[in-house]
């Protein structure tokens with residue numbers, strides 16, 4: 001019995017079949033890395049920018065798509081696919097470049113959607129128009145928000161404000177684009193109350209989805225150095241589970257929880273080790289929510305009982 005509105009449930013309810021996101025590396029860059037804003041990047045990011053590095057190796061988007069599609073179809077032929085531009089900031093380019101990139105993605109065989117990961121300060125009305133006019137049934141914009149607290153945004157070296165994030169979310173929503181906001185738990189110098197405030201802030205905005213995860217420490221990041229110098233201590237698994245048990249009840253049932261776990265590369269993960277075991281973490285979140293008789297939205301729009309369409 002699922003206790004929150006998963007992305008799988010959203011797709012199943014809307015289309016009646018499973019949709020697999022395929023991560024694509026489009027060789028994007030980031031203004032927080034190339035010197036436009038800064039060269040160090042966010043403290044939790046390393047030079048790979050959460051990417052596979054496949055584009056740098058000369059592997060085209062089309063080849064990446066073909067490889068992953070084939071791999072997934074061997075385990076389950078009954079699924080559709082959408083592209084996920086995950087690495088770096090995928091709208092940090094000219095509108096012309098973005099138009100070409102989106103055209104290539106729309107032309108990928110059996111591609112029914114796209115999810116575009118980027119920063120709130122890398123979008124303008126021309127780019128939003130391009131995204132909104134994509135001829136695909138599923139179009140999502142994944143925005144790194146991380147926190148509503150300016151002190152934290154400065155501390156983690158984001159180089160954009162919460163006001164900038166709010167403005168971009170309102171603009172994108174006015175174009176009818178679905179937004180998934182990313183927030184992190186356990187950011188440096190943040191306590192649980194600050195995390196809960198960020199969650200409430202995010203759900204007060206016109207977003208359709210949220211991705212939550214604990215901060216993990218990748219090798220080669222600024223946070224990695226701070227961790228090795230014992231200046232940063234990651235959350236324990238119990239602390240993170242507890243934070244989710246307190247946050248999910250306040251998130252309205254309509255908001256799709258794209259993920260509750262991070263996706264660290266096992267080769268790069270310095271800490272915490274438990275972040276690598278996503279399945280165990282999801283099981284533990286379910287167990288803790290169930291023991292406390294909680295579900296997403298039980299303190300928001302669905303206090304009586306868990307919506308059946310959460311599934312499970």
Ligand code: SF4
Nearest residue numbers: 030041042045049088
């Ligand atoms: S905005 Fe994204 S890609 Fe850029 S430095 Fe921060 S985490 Fe890395």
